[in-house]
Amino acid sequence: MLANLITSEVDPSVGPVLELGPGTGVFTQALLRRGVCERDITLIESAHGFASLLRNRFPEARVICADAARLGAHNLPDGVSFGCAISGLPLLNMSPKTVIAILNGVSSRLREGGAFYQFTYGLRCPVPYRLLDRFGFKATLHGQVLRNFPPARVYKIVRRRPLHCASVTA
Template identity: 50%
Template sequence: MSNADRLKFLLAWARRPLRIASVTPSGPRLAALMTRELAPHSAPVLELGPGTGVFTRALEARGIAQRDLTLVEREAAFIPLLRARFPQATVLEGDAAEVCRYGIAHDVPYRAVVSGLPLPSLRRSDLRCLIAACLDRLAPDGAFYQFTYGPVCPVPAAMLRAFGLRAERIGTTLRNFPPAAVYRISRLGETIDGRPVPAGGRAAA
């Protein structure tokens, strides 16, 4: 990770500390954990809040082509960087909740959503809209991946129940700053041998 990326992230955090999850980009171990269940058959993938593209590069390393990635980023400073690094990806500038609602077509369902958004800082109504919009564009066996620095899933249990979702903690990395956990959020009823189906379908079992 370059010093220039760290500086861009720090400046963005200083402008909007409640909209940026951390003062530094996520580390490679968190990126590996966020994407470890994903593979080429997990495409297409929607990434929310890619920042400087740490998770995006990890998705590429898992074999997911840039053309199968849609990146939604609010911070204008990150947009030219993302378009230069991932020229074949679709890069959309705007608030993730708003872009999900109005800017993304329904014709090809996403098989995974990878979120770098600071969900605990969102208003409850905005979080509800975001989850609803993502579910509206997520394949039936797809999943929403979210990291958190807190002790529990950042989507409240009552909201999970209201949407018919389950959240499973798939791992924790202490070798990130700050230490983080990753949750897979998926629809109830999709299981393999009693376990939730990873994004990309039953071929991953």
């Protein structure tokens, strides 16, 4: 149910999709069910075992075994702006510096009007308000899955000001 919620606004018209922390590919599978073409999905997974599994499960997707906090240093498709980013990363367990690096990477790769979907088991958006503000983002509760254990919330994060104002350093 969480995978269906986090991907509910994504369809082939969104364009290329960036997925951070896909693990075994549950969200990836939901994207495929929504009609997103496998070759339009880029998966960033830091665990070598999961990256290998993802390459076998989704041979047409671009799988990059890398730290999501270092998106700029990896072989992402040149000139591709992603229509959205789906995140399975545990942002609440990360340092503010790491969250800033992830937001910088995602922000620089999302096209104008693109959205960043992040789930959390917390009661609030996992991106603190001060960081949303620094990046020119706004977050809205996209939905929640109370039948998930633990219950999960999905936030949709979008820009509220132009792209050229969004780059922030740690």
